[in-house]
Amino acid sequence: ANWGEWLVHLRELTLNALRYPEGVLATLADLAPMSGVGPVDLYEVQLVLGPRLHDLGVKPPPRRYGSVFVGSVDSARGLSFQVVFIPGLAERVFPRKIVDDPILPDKQRQETAIAGLSTRRDRVELERLSLRVALGAGRERAYLSYPRIDVQQSRPRVPSFYALEALRAAEGVLPGFEEIAARAESTTRARLGWPAPERPEAAIDEAEYDLALLAGLVGAKNEDATGRAHYLLTANTHLARALRARARRWLRRWTPNDGLVDPDELGRQSLASHQFSARSFSATALQNYASCPYRFFLSAILRLEMRQEPAAIEAIDPLTRGSLFHETQFEVLTALKAAGLLPLRAVVGTTAAFDLVDKALDRLAGEYEDRLAPAIPRVWQDGINSIRADLREWLRKMSNSDDGWMPDKFELSFGLTADRGPRDADPDSVSDPVEIMGDFKLRGSIDLVERHTTGKFRATDHKTGKARAGKDTVVGGGKYLQPLLYALAAKKLLNQRVESGRLYYCTADGGYEERVVLLDEFNLQTVTAVLTTIRQGLADAFLPAAPEEGACGWCDFLAVCGGFEETRTSNKPGDRLVQLKRIRELP
Numbered sequence: 340a341n342w343g344e345w346l347v348h349l350r351e352l353t354l355n356a357l358r359y360p361e362g363v364l365a366t367l368a369d370l371a372p373m374s375g376v377g378p379v380d381l382y383e384v385q386l387v388l389g390p391r392l393h394d395l396g397v398k399p400p401p402r403r404y405g406s407v408f409v410g411s412v413d414s415a416r417g418l419s420f421q422v423v424f425i426p427g428l429a430e431r432v433f434p435r436k437i438v439d440d441p442i443l444p445d446k447q448r449q450e451t452a453i454a455g456l457s458t459r460r461d462r463v464e465l466e467r468l469s470l471r472v473a474l475g476a477g478r479e480r481a482y483l484s485y486p487r488i489d490v491q492q493s494r495p496r497v498p499s500f501y502a503l504e505a506l507r508a509a510e511g512v513l514p515g516f517e518e519i520a521a522r523a524e525s526t527t528r529a530r531l532g533w534p535a536p537e538r539p540e541a542a543i544d545e546a547e548y549d550l551a552l553l554a555g556l557v558g559a560k561n562e563d564a565t566g567r568a569h570y571l572l573t574a575n576t577h578l579a580r581a582l583r584a585r586a587r588r589w590l591r592r593w594t595p596n597d598g599l600v601d602p603d604e605l606g607r608q609s610l611a612s613h614q615f616s617a618r619s620f621s622a623t624a625l626q627n628y629a630s631c632p633y634r635f636f637l638s639a640i641l642r643l644e645m646r647q648e649p650a651a652i653e654a655i656d657p658l659t660r661g662s663l664f665h666e667t668q669f670e671v672l673t674a675l676k677a678a679g680l681l682p683l684r685a686v687v688g689t690t691a692a693f694d695l696v697d698k699a700l701d702r703l704a705g706e707y708e709d710r711l712a713p714a715i716p717r718v719w720q721d722g723i724n725s726i727r728a729d730l731r732e733w734l735r736k737m738s739n740s741d742d743g744w745m746p747d748k749f750e751l752s753f754g755l756t757a758d759r760g761p762r763d764a765d766p767d768s769v770s771d772p773v774e775i776m777g778d779f780k781l782r783g784s785i786d787l788v789e790r791h792t793t794g795k796f797r798a799t800d801h802k803t804g805k806a807r808a809g810k811d812t813v814v815g816g817g818k819y820l821q822p823l824l825y826a827l828a829a830k831k832l833l834n835q836r837v838e839s840g841r842l843y844y845c846t847a848d849g850g851y852e853e854r855v856v857l858l859d860e861f862n863l864q865t866v867t868a869v870l871t872t873i874r875q876g877l878a879d880a881f882l883p884a885a886p887e888e889g890a891c892g893w894c895d896f897l898a899v900c901g902g903f904e905e906t907r908t909s910n911k912p913g914d915r916l917v918q919l920k921r922i923r924e925l926p
Contacts, residue, residue: 341377345384346370356649366391412469415476423477425470428502429485433470437462470501487523495520585901591910598633598883599640607880613640615874619754619772619780622821628873629817629923630894631904633884635873637896640882645895651714655722659711661803663703664726664846665750665786668801669763670699671730672749672787682745683738692734700727729803729846736851744797747790753828754782767832775827779870785825787843788833795838797855798825806844806852809926813856813865816887816923822856823866830858865925872918884908885916887923 346367353360353367370387408420427433437459439445448456457465474481483505485498497516507513514522535542535550542548549571556564572579587596595601602610612618624639637643655663674695675681680688704723713719737746751765754772764784772780787799800821808819822840830837842854856862876882884900885908891897913920 340379341375342370342379343374343377345377345379346374349384349388363392412473416472418476419478420476421479423473423481424484425473425481426484427486428483428499428505429496430499432485432496433466433499433501435466467501470505474505485523487520588907589910591912593883593911593915597907597911598885599636599880600883602880610640610877610880614877615780615870616778619782621783622781622824623783625824625870625873626818626820628876629869629887629919630890631884631886632876632882632919633900634886634890634894634896636882637899643896652711652719653714654718655713655726657804659707660722660726663700663707663723664730664803665801666703666763667696667699667726667730668733668786669749670703671695671734672746673763674699676746676749683734689734689738692738693731696727696730696734700730732847732851733845743792744789745792746787747796748785748788750784750786751788751829751832752784753832754780755784769832773828773831775824775831776867776870779874781824781828783821783825783828785829788829791838795836796829796833797837797839797841798822798829799841799843800825802842802844802849803846804844804848806849806854808842808854810854811926812842812854813862813926814869814922816925817869817872819854820866820869822854823858823862826856826858868925869922872922875918881915883911883915885911885919 349367350364353363357363366388369391408415408418439459440448443456445458448458483502485502486496488494489496498519502519503513506519533550533554535547535554537551537554539548539551539555542551549568552568556567559567571582584596587594593600599606599610620639624635627638628635671692672681675683675688675692678691680691683689683692700723708719748765748767750763750768752768754770755764755768756770765788768784772782774780785798786801789797789799791797808815812819814820814823819842822842824840826837826840829835837858839855839857841856844850844852884904886894886904888905891900891902891904894900908916
């Protein structure tokens with residue numbers, strides 16, 4: 340299309356996709372004189388917009404403290420500022436280590452007749468010029484600084500000779516490294532992880548002042564600390580509420596600030612619609628309870644999710660990888676069943692299965708690639724080839740298996756709406772949830788239902804990650820409920836004898852291991868104990884933030900609770916957590 344039509348669509352895309360579109364809209368407005376030029380394709384549009392949007396300068400809103408310009412030295416040419424800050428004057432940072440070009444060394448550059456080839460001396464002079472330009476942009480004052488610690492290598496840094504030369508020019512004396520280090524330490528007293536000076540009066544803004552004041556109160560006696568930070572409660576009503584809530588969570592008793600704990604009557608009425616008898620739950624949602632009841636509350640009851648931030652897709656994330664893997668599995672198994680090639684035994688059948696994998700995966704990968712637009716095509720393609728290799732090995736192991744199990748139903752879903760269920764499902768799938776173990780309603784999708792030559796069935800849930808479940812897992816402390824719950828759901832749906840449920844780690848990461856859980860009396864009692872505990876927690880409206888060891892490190896809601904829930908919970912009365920601790924000990 341012509342540029343005019345492109346600009347119309349680009350403006351619409353900008354308004355819908357960006358939170359702050361002003362800078363991009365201004366850039367598009369600069370291209371308005373090109374409206375009649377064309378036709379041009381997407382590549383040409385990217386070629387024109389790329390450089391303009393890559394380094395897009397947006398004027399910040401005015402602030403009462405003045406304006407700060409952050410940019411490279413080249414960007415500061417011709418500009419003038421009251422104060423200039425030049426960071427990074429450390430050895431090997433500025434100046435950088437300058438070496439010969441490995442393709443065309445300096446000696447050969449000097450011998451060639453081509454003019455304008457820069458040498459190491461030229462690059463050194465350019466660096467000196469950059470320092471002079473930066474210093475010359477300051478009208479009243481200039482600050483030169485260097486990082487005293489290399490955080491990555493945990494070793495001290497030393498200032499570069501440029502910093503030493505600047506000090507000699509300013510003071511007339513060339514100080515030594517030790518003197519500079521002592522002066523830097525006495526000036527800043529900065530600490531890693533606590534961006535504030537040692538003394539509050541040295542703070543440059545409110546945030547530094549608050550942090551500096553609080554740092555001095557951490558180890559102070561109660562009589563010295565009492566009331567010192569009371570001004571925070573009057574500075575902002577929301578801050579006061581948050582501080583009081585955080586403080587109450589450190590009390591040695593359960594309070595409503597510890598999660599869903601002893602809510603009022605309105606809270607209990609709201610929770611009535613989330614009891615086992617009133618709604619359905621997925622096995623994945625129930626598994627969160629054992630890790631932390633409050634996580635279960637936030638995800639399954641309040642339905643909170645991480646906010647999706649647009650980002651360039653470089654590698655295939657685990658969720659996308661799992662979706663691609665499962666959708667390809669469904670298409671391949673469905674086609675093999677329709678062709679009468681199950682169970683997969685002969686070499687001809689395996690070859691046909693490999694061809695089906697290639698066709699299905701290529702088509703699905705193309706759809707995903709159009710939707711996700713990966714930033715690095717080669718990395719994306721390597722990820723797809725890794726999935727292809729895992730799928731082929733999964734089929735090869737299936738063809739070599741002689742245990743009597745044959746794939747029968749694929750993506751057998753129950754209780755899932757169109758937006759929650761798999762894109763394709765087995766014809767025997769139902770829209771209503773399945774009632775098992777009394778009035779408990781389960782919803783979900785069984786990846787694979789297998790039929791044995793003896794007529795019995797088992798439910799298999801495919802996993803594409805590492806095999807984290809133990810060899811003798813039944814419910815794994817309440818974190819692996821899918822095998823038994825899916826086996827019970829298959830038994831109810833098919834009205835057949837279901838022998839077991841199974842977790843199958845069907846990729847190289849999982850080592851193609853399986854965890855088979857028999858549907859016997861002991862295992863049924865075990866899963867019943869887990870469901871009874873969850874049912875009681877919902878009935879009592881007691882779903883506190885009580886994580887198991889290490890659970891906070893993998894939780895999406897870490898920003899909600901903070902990083903000290905395990906420590907806080909250890910100080911609470913344990914009488915109300917007896918049932919929770921008991922299910923965490925189940926095999």
